[in-house]
Amino acid sequence: MKKRSIFALAILALSMIASTSLFAADKVKLTVWGRDIADDDAAHAYVKALVAGFQAKYPDIQLDYIALGDPGLADKTKITMASGSGLPDIFQSWGGSVMGGYADAGQLLDLSKELKTVPGSAAAAGAMTWKGKIYGVAPFFAVAGVFVNEGIFKANNLKYPTTVEGFEAVCDALKAKGIQPIACGEKDKWPGLALYMYLTNRFGGDASARAAARKLAYDSDAFVKAAQLYQKWVKAGYFGATPVGEGYGDAQQLMATGKAAMHITGSWMCGNYSDPNFTDQQLGFYAFPALKSGGVGKATDIMGMTDIGFAATKAAASKKDAVVKFLAYSMSPEAGAAEPGRIASMPGVKAKTALTGQATAVFASAKTVTFWWDQDLPPSVTSPLNDTIQTFFLPDTDVKKSLSAYEALVTENMGAVKK
Template sequence: MRFDIGQDQPRDVPVQVPARNEQHDPHHDKEADEDLRPGAVERQEERKRESAHCGNIPVRWDEDTSILDCKRCQSQSGEYLSKMVFFLIILASFTYPARGTMQTQTAKGAGNLSARKKWARFFVGALLICSLAACGGGATNGGSPQHSSSSSPSDSGSASAPSGEKKKLTVWFIDTGKRKELIEETIREFMDAHPDVEVVAEQIANDTYKTKLPVAMGGNNPPDIFHSWGGGWLKAFVDAGQVMDVTGKIDADRYLPAALNLATFDGKLYGAPLAMSLTLFFYNKEIFAQYGLEPPTTYDDLLHIIDTLNANGIAPISMANKTKWPGALWFIYLANRLGGSDIFNAAFERRGGTFDDPAYIKAGEMIQDLVDRNAFVTGFNGLDFDTGQSRQFLYTGKAAMELQTSGYLTVVRSEMPDFESKMGIFGFPSVEGGLGKATDLVGGVSPVFSISSKTKYPDEAVELLKALTSKELAQRYVDEAGVVVAVKDVQYNDPFAVQMKEILEQSDFLQPFYDQTLPPEMAELHKDTTQALFGKSMTPEEAARQMEEAAQRLLGK
């Protein structure tokens, strides 16, 4: 089996933080009293600035205790300072002028400055230098200086956690149902095996996540490990320097090349894949049987099914297109079936193809023909997929089928397990006269887990990344969630997973989702124009023209 997907193509386990060590610190009461005096804020900021020069790792100003959290500094600074203060007192006894004997130096145009003030400045400056020397002069065995704390996490390794605390990692993911449970269980097992690490995982709804992660990245507050679909969506973060290079840190041979390619840019690896996502029809077998219908092999067969179901008061196809991407699945498949497997790549890579190709215009016309045939449930452009509005039509027998990604199975098993026995799957049919094959698939990889370049604990993050994309978890995804995975050497027993694997093996081309491949501006335009096609508020020619104009501006002539 071969996947020719082109070059550079994209698509709560809340854990309580352990309580701090509440042992009494003799410095704490003193500092607390200081905080009640005028200038407390300025003094605290000054102490923070001084602590930033420490060469011993870790260095952290602790807001709770108002002390410098550097164990080497705490032990050495007392020793250094006591010796230097004693030395300065002895020096002062010989060099400090007797009271009343100081002479005032006067410069033209300047105010007077007493020798006593000069001495005081010297004394304080000397103390400050001594304190910094005590904090920065520590050496490792053999006398080598400590690494500077300005080193990047991926270069210098993980920092140590503050005293009394665990190393904390955050994980954001979108998987639901059984897949969510398996991820959470894997994280708990990881924490059991790494008692010094605490992991806080947050499951976020798909469309919310697409907004929340970019905001977190832009705000310099990203999760340590995050979900992506690889491809252009991930590459945008890679280009911004926000993703850790894991080349050589994980075993790339454990994953399917077609999946791994979506996390590889300029020969470097920026994530690891867990599961594949295939776009298929999910249908109600009982309704099909009731009206003598079989899964279609040609587009004309599909139109016959639509007309038959409409004639019997059943909505043929359910869809929730409020978030635009469900309708885009139809557009991508129709463009592929009409224009062939290279239609997108030729336009995207600017090698003779365009986004106003006649096949794209025809795909828009076919979408609007489906709308005119009442192929979809009423109000489909305003229904929300994440809240299950489209699935309810299938569960209640009011609609017969829905074109969706393979994660649909996991959601059904979680929401309405009784419906699983009624459900079947089939691929998108061929279009007569088109260049695309009936075996061509639209899909991607989900999730690809990546590590933020800002993580404080890169070593532990890599170990967690391995656990989240392990063969063990992949096997459970297959057995318990019916998912086709991107990990090698996994056995398939779940009936749905076996069928999806067979569909995948029959295909020699996988078209990644457009919105995970295109630059962000074009990706949004693609979804906007597709939704407008379904709403019949834009002509196919206008939609194609807007896409090609954006391509010329963003991708080049």
């Protein structure tokens, strides 16, 4: 009797192990590398909702979400893409040429057929497309614009200008009142890019696209004029006395505490700038104005790119269905509804705050969207571009010479301008 019981128990245990193993074998494991931790931080609300929502909706898929931070995500992705081993199934990506480099190296999974029907904005889809093939999705899109302290403007009888010349007049008026006109944070180098992109566009229209296609040099007229105006504004003190000593976080603090009147940056700040725990100032979001005379670009030419995006790697080739489910879910209103501040690419998600609503309106008014140069150009020339822009903040810099040095580097890496 005892022997029989032991035998029965053994059979039961074996069958349980076998069924568990079979169940585990059936469960697809999906490894996703992201930047942000899925915690209670308002800026991470979407990621948190995405991870929790996907696990609840697809219990047969084991989601292994790993937050790598910044620059951990970029560094680890780059190293694994170079070695080709240890690739995740999906990684957070901003699209553009960085993603394109991985695609050219054969490390990404072409999902053109599967993702073609996923609804979303054309600009966001464009950012995740490389050489005609779709490699991922961009649930959120960011545009650069001007955050304005409405309280300071009202108190000083100022109105947001419609021209660059009017913008200068507003800055002069603010400076005369002892208020720093623009917060920047150029210690981190990239914060100065948005304004330079706008100024170049306003002077030269699609100059950046032509320069990237090597039909125009980076030290040509539009680039030099934009840099000269930029440096003039620095010398005039529009960015305060110490813009290069301050980081992006410092710039946010200047805006949050009402010490600066404007901040030219991405719409990803809508969440923080709407948060009463972050700032008690009333802020608005506007498109950067056009030149009154002698300009080419318009106020509806907008700079921006993916804010949160995901792309799939070749490691996921055998589990395409699970990957597509994750990417489609990331573009669902269900996941997107949790986001408090970013501009949603998926239809059906309403802006949570007035500031996000204004940013969404700026995005909706866009006739053209230029992707961030430091994401869209080849990596060999993007960091030097931001280095070059930082030199505009140094009073002794000959901006033409700086741009010529940059053009020489671009020529070395991307070829000479085609006559």
